[in-house]
Structures are given as structure tokens and as C-alpha cells.
Amino acid sequence: MQLRRLVGALALVLVTAAPALAHFGMIIPDAPVATAAKRATTVTLSFSHPFEGHGMNMERPEAFGVVRVDGDKTERTDLLSSLKETKVMGKAAWKTDFTFPKPGVYMFTMEPKLYWEPEEDCYIQHLTKVVVPAFGNEDGWDTPAGLKFEIIPLTRPFGNYAGGVFTGVAMLDGKPAPGVDVEVEYYNAQGKYAAPTEFHVTQVVKTDANGVFTVACPLAGWWGFAALTTAPEQVKGPDGNLKDVEIGAVLWARFDAFKSAK
Template sequence: MALVCVFWATTVSAHFGMLIPDTDETTQQKRDVELTLSFSHPFELQGMELEKPAEFFVVIDDGKRMDLLSTLKETRVMDHTGWKTSYTPKRPGMYSFVFDPVPYKEDAENNYIRHITKVVVDGFGEGEEWNKPLGLETEIVPLTRPFGNYAGNVFQGIIMYKGKPAPFTRVEVEFYNKDGKRTAPNERMVTQEVLADSNGVFTFACPWQGWWGFAGLTTADEPYKGRELELGAVIWVEMK
């Protein structure tokens, strides 16, 4: 029985809140942003159900926060419930989109999962102060600009929990294998892992073109419905 438990422990895939726009920048020729929200194993393209989030909003670089929850429309992502919307920036600036989900019950791990997920879009080439915290319960504050990156670039960020750096936090990293063309030589290679340092800073080099998800994982101080609550600070970054 013990051997069976070890086997299952090594094959559980990483979960990711996903917030994927159709562009990481707006231009005069491309003014709208189409966003898709889901919950999945992004490399293996295995979806899970995503209830309508508890919150969905955008933070503009002047600090203004706009509620977008009512704009969401149900859709199908990887054969499961997801959500979509569109947004048109009114002026140049930086637009940080965030969704905070209803905690997901994960019986395989006997816990609940809450991934506070964000993505940053550069509005008309004027996105600045991209390393400014949004004040989320947990978040990744980027030290690398979270848009306009080449494949092969290093991405750095600080894991924050309740406004302070979270030292030695485990960070799971996964590629959104959207077209299914990438294969992993073994299960260990599906999800990459790095550890933040004593200042909560982590570093990862992204080898491929496409969207990369980073999830800094902590445990909430209080359980949720009698189970441990995994908190994920998730950010998505496109490498071009």
C-alpha cells in the first residue's frame, strides 16, 4: 500500500489558474484584448471546472481598479467550463487583469486550491511601473518586464504574501502547450520547479515561444471548509 501511495504522489500534475489574453499589447491596429479564464494542467491540456470567479477586475497603472466580473461569459476550455470576455483600453498605460477564484476542491490532495491569477497587458506602448504590487493577498511582483519578451529570456519575480516577500517559496512553472506540439520526455519535465531565495526572489529562463505560467505556492493561515487551502500567486507571461 505504501508503494502505491508514493506512485500517486509522484504523478499528480500541477494545477494552474489561467488568464490568457490574445495579445500582451494593444496598438492602434489592435485595440481590443480578448481574455480567456480557465483552470487546468496547461502543458498536458487537461482542463478542470472553473466556477465563475469570486472576483475579476483590471487595475490600471494609476491604481484605479475596475470590476469586470459582470462581463464574463461562459465558454469551454479543454472540454471544461471556462470564461471569456473582451476589454478595450481607453488610453495608453499598463493594464493588470486579475481573477480570484472560488476555491477548488481537490480530493486527490485532500485540500482546496485558490490561485489568484494575473496577466499584464501593455496599452499602446506606455506600460510603466510594471513592478508595482497590486495589493493582492498573494502575488508575484515581476522583476522582469511581464510583456515584450523574447523566447529564451530570464523571468524574475518576487513572491509576496500579505504584502511581504515570502522566502523559500516553491514556484511551479509550466508552458501552455496550446497546439499540443510539445512533448515531455518524462513526467518530471512537465512542470518545472524553482525555489525563491531568502528575499522571495525566483529566476527562470523560458526556452520556448508562447505563454508561461508561474505559480508561487503558499498555504493559507486558516483552513477552508475543514481542509488545507493552497494559495497560488500566479502570473502569465508571453515569450515571443
């Protein structure tokens, strides 16, 4: 009995010693574009492994809201109190119903609480964003939403075809972040796809000297890009010692297949 428990524990150690599987802050609206026929959307927030469909419990975030861009004006609405509990991949997550009041480009942003990751002996915080155009407006899609660490798109982050590329710049405190890893994952929402090797679960590119990265998105659906760096300040961990905080700048963008004309 005890031996079996020991063998089980060892097997678990071997499994968790496999290459780190990437977690992603996620904000997924139920439609990528708001139209007169679809003015309302449900926006779902989670902290998950999007390709593998493995969820993690997420506490109520520190901040959640939407920035509406209209030309060179921005207007921010706090939506934190509108969040209701839900489940994503079987784990605690959050959602809200949002009705787009007027035309503009809407950027939903969340700042989660610090997530303690014992396997990496650090905290993780993914500052996450998704951009939804409403009623045909698209001006200002590259306006910063004001996150400390943020991917500013150089490719318009909506209305793209599967197979196209996405280019963005990772900005830390308003300055480009050169040489940082950007992890890329497809949201395998229906679990239709399997990875040929464990390395295919998460693609990795680095930002160049100007903080810019480019990735291809070969499948229709939502793609997540997570630029990762270590925050300048450490935070006290559960054992009382100071621990690193991995901060992520995450952007979700949707790519679509061509529709048939008939």
C-alpha cells in the first residue's frame, strides 16, 4: 500500500518534470466583433492552459474593465463588480455580460491577483487584453490600454484570416521590451487537435531589439500571445522568502477561415 503510494508520488514527479506547460491569462468574448445584430457579448476570464484544455482556479481579479477608443479619445469603464463566477475547463473562472453602447474599439483588460506557482517557485501575473470593434469602427486599435506590461498590436487584432501572421510589440512601462520570450498558443476549445510533440503545445518566439515579434496563426480560432518577463520587485512567498513575479503581457486575437460564397 505504502509502496504503491510512493510509486504514485514518483510518477507525479516525473510528469511534472516535463517541459513547463504554458499557462495563459484568457479573456474570450463569445463573438469577436459587435454588430447591430449582436450588440451583447459574454466575456469569459480565466487562467488556463488553452491548447491542452487544462484549467486552473482563478481568484476574482484585481482589476477588470474596458477601454473604449474613439479617435484620439479613450474612456475607461470599470467592470470588476459585474463579474460572476463561472467554470472554464472545470475550474473557477469569471464572466460578464456586456452590451456595447456605441461605436468604437473596445479593449477589455484584466489584472489578475498574483498566482503562486509552487513548481516554478514564483508568482505569476498575466496582464491580459482582447480588442473588440463595435459597429464597424476600427480606428485606434493600436492605442495602449494602459497596462504596465502590454502587447501593442502592429497587425490589426481583428478581422484576420487563419494562416496569416501577427506582429506586435511588447511594451514594459511604455518602453519596448527587447529579447523577451513570447509564448503562443491556440485555444483548442473543442479539443479537436493534438500536438505532434510536447514542444508543439506552446510556440515560442523572441522579441527583437525593438521589442517586436511576428508569429503565424495557421488555424481558425482564438490565438494567445504572452510576452513574459520578471517584474523588478520581488514579493514575499508562502515560505516567507522573497520570490520573483513573472509578469505576462497577454493579447488574444481571433483568426477566421474564408467563408464560402454560397
